[in-house]
Amino acid sequence: MPSAALATLLLRPAAHPNDLDRKRIERALEDRARYRYVSPTVAKVEGGYRISSPCCSRKVDPTGGIIDVARLIHLPDTGEWQLFAKNHGLEEWRLHSTHPRLADLLALLNEDPERIFWQ
Secondary structure (H helix, E strand, O other): OOHHHHHHHHHOOOOOOOHHHHHHHHHHHOOOOOOOOOOOEEEEEOOEEEEEEEOOOOOOOOOOOEEEEEEEEEOOOOOOEEEEEEEOOOOEEEEEEEEOOHHHHHHHHHHOOOOOOOO
C-alpha cells in the first residue's frame, strides 16, 4: 500500500461515536418500557455511547442522582454492538450481550425484562 494511502487510512476518524447514531439512540429510548417519566442522556464515549439517567427507584442512589444505565460499544472489525450493564455495587461495567445490529440492542435495552439496566 502506498504510504499516502496508508496515512489516509490511519487518519480516518472512528465511525463511533457520532451525532447521527447518538440521536438515533436518544429517539429509540423514548420507546422504553421502564422509567418513562425520566429523561436519560446519551453521551459519547470511546468506541460508542453511555446512557445515564436519574435514579427513580432509589435502589442504586437513595438521593435520586444520575446513574449509569448502559454502555454501547461498536466493534469496527465485525460491525457488531456490545451492550454493557453497570454493576453499581462494584462500580464496573459488565458485558451483557453482543448484537449484530444497533436496533437489536436497543430493542433489548428498551424492554429490559430482567430489570438489569433500568433499575
